[in-house]
Structure formats: C-alpha cells, structure tokens
Amino acid sequence: MKAFLLQHKIKIIIAAPFVVLLLGMLIPANTVIPVKDATWHDWNHQTFWDNRWGRSGVHKGIDIFANVNRPVVSASPGIVIFRGERLLGGNTVAILGPKWRMHYYAHMNDIKVGWLSFVSQKEVIGTVGRTGNARNKPAHLHYSILSLVPYPWRWDDSMQGWKKAFFLDPTYQLLPKHRIKMARSKSKKKTVEKKLAENVY
Ligand SMILES: [Zn+2]
Numbered sequence: 399m400k401a402f403l404l405q406h407k408i409k410i411i412i413a414a415p416f417v418v419l420l421l422g423m424l425i426p427a428n429t430v431i432p433v434k435d436a437t438w439h440d441w442n443h444q445t446f447w448d449n450r451w452g453r454s455g456v457h458k459g460i461d462i463f464a465n466v467n468r469p470v471v472s473a474s475p476g477i478v479i480f481r482g483e484r485l486l487g488g489n490t491v492a493i494l495g496p497k498w499r500m501h502y503y504a505h506m507n508d509i510k511v512g513w514l515s516f517v518s519q520k521e522v523i524g525t526v527g528r529t530g531n532a533r534n535k536p537a538h539l540h541y542s543i544l545s546l547v548p549y550p551w552r553w554d555d556s557m558q559g560w561k562k563a564f565f566l567d568p569t570y571q572l573l574p575k576h577r578i579k580m581a582r583s584k585s586k587k588k589t590v591e592k593k594l595a596e597n598v599y
Pocket residue numbers: 457459460461539540541
C-alpha cells in the first residue's frame with residue numbers, strides 16, 4: 399500500500415509541471431498593439447529578423463514609432479518579470495503572459511510598473527522614449543515576443559535562425575487576420591529576392 403502511494407505521489411510530481419505548462423498554453427493570447435493609439439501603419443512589417451541590425455545581429459522584434467512619452471501599454475495580461483535599465487534596450491520591461499510568452503518592451507523613457515506586479519492587458523507600463531541604443535534614432539518602442547515553449551518547425555537557415563523557434567514575429571500577432579496573409583506573402587517574396595541577390599539560387 400505504502401509503495402503504491404509513493405508511486406502515485408511520484409507520478410503526480412512528474413505530471414504537475416506538464417499540467418501547469420498545458421494550462422498556460424490554453425490561455426488565449428490575443429495581443430494588442432502596445433503603444434496607445436498606434437495602428438499597424440506605425441511599424442515596418444518587414445523588419446523582423448532583418449540582419450543589418452548592429453550589435454544584436456538580427457532584429458528580433460518590431461519598432462513601433464511614436465512621439466516621446468506616448469503611453470506604452472501591455473500587449474497582454476501578465477506578470478512583470480523584469481524592469482530596469484539594459485545597455486542596448488535602455489529602460490526595459492519584460493512581462494510573462496499567456497502561452498508562456500514573454501513580452502519585451504525596450505527604449506522606454508519611463509517605466510511605470512513594479513517588479514513582480516500583475517498587469518492587465520492595455521494597462522500603462524511606461525512611456526515611449528529613445529533610451530539605450532535608440533539615442534540617435536527617432537523615438538520608438540522596441541517590442542519582442544519570446545516564447546519559452548519552442549516552436550522547432552520555425553527554425554530556418556537565416557542568421558541565428560534557430561532562435562526563430564523562440565522569437566515570434568509580433569506583426570503576425572498584432573495584424574488583423576486578412577492582413578496577416580498579405581504580410582506573409584510579402585515576406586516570402588522578400589526572402590526570395592534576398593536569396594537571388596546573394597546568389598543562393
Ligand atoms: Zn527594435
């Protein structure tokens with residue numbers, strides 16, 4: 399009997415993380431554009447994974463342009479797992495949201511949330527700025543989505559392509575559905591053109 403109970407306990411201990419993981423994946427992740435009053439005209443839909451991106455190598459997110467001090471709002475509900483200053487990102491906030499996705503906001507002028515605080519979707523978390531390596535660029539919010547659960551089928555042969563298993567293209571999370579199709583075919587065309595230029599084909 400004791401052995402049976404112990405076995406049962408071990409099973410629960412092993413299963414628990416998977417259940418937690420699964421529950422996290424089941425929460426819908428409908429993200430909103432994280433700059434107040436911004437529309438999908440305020441960022442270039444083709445700059446995700448652009449490889450002329452200075453010290454980061456490739457651009458693992460999008461840049462939403464807006465005036466300094468426009469409120470930055472949380473794209474999803476979640477918990478603040480980082481807030482502080484980083485060398486390249488400047489004033490930065492990272493929020494863990496549904497589906498184990500980490501939402502990363504950089505170059506902010508001000509941060510308006512505390513570490514480990516819960517935020518709801520559209521809650522103000524900071525303001526647009528030009529901190530970090532955005533000092534000499536027009537003010538913008540750098541926004542990345544990092545999935546802690548990998549999507550291995552998204553790996554490709556681009557620079558640091560294996561990281562695409564973790565970094566999602568925010569454009570596809572933010573555009574209305576009919577626009578996503580258009581953006582996808584455009585980016586495919588761009589890849590072909592780039593490869594033709596590099597004589598890969
Ligand atoms: Zn950026």
